[in-house]
Amino acid sequence: MNSNLVNTEILSKETGLDSLGNTSCIYPKDLTTQEPVSTALDDINLCAEISPALSDVEPPKIKSPKNSSPSGNFINFGLSGNQTNQRDTTIPIGQSHLSEVLNLEYLASYHKPIEFNYENNNVEILVTGATGFIASHIVERLLLRGYKVRGTIRSLESSTYNYLEALPYAKQNLRLVEANLLNSSIWNEVIKDCQVVIHCASPYSMDFNDPYVDIINPAVEGTKNVIDACCLCNDVKTVVLTSSIAAIVGDYENGKVYSEADWNEVSNPLIEPYLYSKTAAERLAHRTIDEQRPDLNLIVVNVGMTIGPSFRTDINQSVQWIYDMISGGIPTLVDFQTGWIDVRDVAEIHIRLFETKESHGRYICVQGMHTLQDIARIIKVTKPHLKTPSIVIPTFLAKLFISLFTSKSAACFLKKTMGKHILISNAKLVSHLSDYKFIPIEESLTDTCTDLQNKFKIQSSLFSFLRS
CATH class of the missing domain: 3.40.50.720 (NAD(P)-binding Rossmann-like Domain)
Structure with missing residues (x-):
């Protein structure tokens, strides 16, 4: 029997801690010496709280840190100078090359080493709600595999996403953009040029004042806006819905x-809005893709x-x-x-x-x-x-x-x-x-x-x- 299968029998009351191997994450030695690659993101017009009218869209609002390249075509994130170049090729579990600088514990714990794949660098993946508990781990692992990652966050003015900038390869391959789930006018541009969209953003709380305003509308309308944009964007081949x-x-x-x-x-919906919202949002995603673009692959986790x-x-x-x-x-x-x-x-x-x-x-x-x-x-x-x-x-x-x-x-x-x-x-x-x-x-x-x-x-x- 596959040990991963959930068994119907009552779980044993005896518990023990398995011994852990010293697994590591493998990094290519010469990645940080490569020239930055420009992206189409420089022309994207994104912001958080903007008018639904397309004519009212504000100028681009993409963070350009101090160590951006002189040309302005490549937006760097993370550490500057030779701190990145001093990385070893492996990071053991629980250790971080960034910890001394940022006091951020590197949280990778893998069954097998993750190898950086240069071919993945041709694929850009959008992750909504990139600062979230699950989404931030997805961003980390995508970067480790060599993917370019575009992550949506609520505000570029906040310091709450610093841990994303400190992830390995964030400097080269992570772009953060502001995006409001309820603003339908921006998502076509947010998604443009991405081949895969991982939609994680959704409120999760058992506490609320108004079930529709606080939980249901952001989950359902937000999913609708993202899925509608995916259906219109031929670049998107796969949507993964959390x-x-x-x-x-x-x-x-x-x-x-x-x-x-x-x-x-x-x-x-009035008593258990979170539970209701997960069903409503997922059903909407299935229905929208079936009706608007049946060739778009939907994976739901x-x-x-x-x-x-x-x-x-x-x-x-x-x-x-x-x-x-x-x-x-x-x-x-x-x-x-x-x-x-x-x-x-x-x-x-x-x-x-x-x-x-x-x-x-x-x-x-x-x-x-x-x-x-x-x-x-x-x-x-x-x-x-x-x-x-x-x-x-x-x-x-x-x-x-x-x-x-x-x-x-x-x-x-x-x-x-x-x-x-x-x-x-x-x-x-x-x-x-x-x-x-x-x-x-x-x-x-x-x-x-x-x-x-x-x-x-x-x-x-x-x-x-x-x-x-």
């Missing part, structure tokens, strides 16, 4: 095996609960569960189970899917099914100095009191999922990428906790007596 298992699993029918054929038909180390200094919703476990935010556990996946696997799978022939349609992207109790036990083994909750509240009690400790949306979700054990099958993905090995959940949790410890002070809480 979706979620939330678009697949809605009712949490106990004992059911869910696959790519399933759709979430039950989420209420339905990701599970995504954890792992982050380039960002904030915490995404999935990692928040882990942070709450080790910091005392969750004093006890509830009987909740879902599919988990490492962010580095998610990024790698996005790329391997568009690089692999015959990739098409939906792919559930989970490493395995784990309960919160499984997660807590694994952390206890791999990080024994951290205290995690050890008591699981009976489901009937949890349903009575859950609303006191979380948002209305999260409470609604947990009430219908607690106490139910399902299988979200990754069989299609495992069969299609038969040689791919997922990062073990033990490694994912270890790296997640280490990353959180490096960024935040983890203290004992008032409820320490409930934790072991």
Whole structure:
């Protein structure tokens, strides 16, 4: 049996940490001596908050750092001078040639070395929401493979994207542009000359003031604007859409095996706008391409609960569960189970899917099914100095009191999922990428906790007596 397949049997309560090899990322020695290549981006007219009228489009707003070439045709990002030229040809796991300068830990953890492919330098790939938790890892791996990457961000005036500029090969191959998802007038120019579009940008939150303004409209209308532009641009051959298992699993029918054929038909937009938005946005993408440009290949990656180390200094919703476990935010556990996946696997799978022939349609992207109790036990083994909750509240009690400790949306979700054990099958993905090995959940949790410890002070809480 393929070890990557999610098994329907109850997970073993015994956990252990696999030994890790000293994998490295291979870099060509002479890349930094090459002459910069000019791009068509210099003529692009992009900005964030502009009028929908095409006649009102503002002048180009593409960042030109101080070390841009004199000609102005090539936009450099990253370090200048001989700092780049001093790179060794390999970077071991956890080390960074940039760390001394930028205090940025290089977060690569690969099963195999990634070789820079000069042929990929002829391909430009757009990644929307490039600063995001998942998207930033995708950008990193695209750059390591030699692709030219165009990343959209909300504002070029912000310093929140500095970690992107510090990535290997960002200086040569990364272009950052401002783009507002809801501004339909700019996306034809944003996408122009890109062969692959990876659409990651979408809000993810269980907290909101207005479900349509905060969650649904940005997700659905934003996806519509991007997909419409892809359909009109003949340069684009493949669209990779980052979706979620939330678009697949809605009712949490106990004992059911869910696959790519399933759709979430039950989420209420007013109470669970995030779950609703993932289904609505993905369906719109399928429908639009079927109607407007059937020859455009759509690949959808339905990701599970995504954890792992982050380039960002904030915490995404999935990692928040882990942070709450080790910091005392969750004093006890509830009987909740879902599919988990490492962010580095998610990024790698996005790329391997568009690089692999015959990739098409939906792919559930989970490493395995784990309960919160499984997660807590694994952390206890791999990080024994951290205290995690050890008591699981009976489901009937949890349903009575859950609303006191979380948002209305999260409470609604947990009430219908607690106490139910399902299988979200990754069989299609495992069969299609038969040689791919997922990062073990033990490694994912270890790296997640280490990353959180490096960024935040983890203290004992008032409820320490409930934790072991």
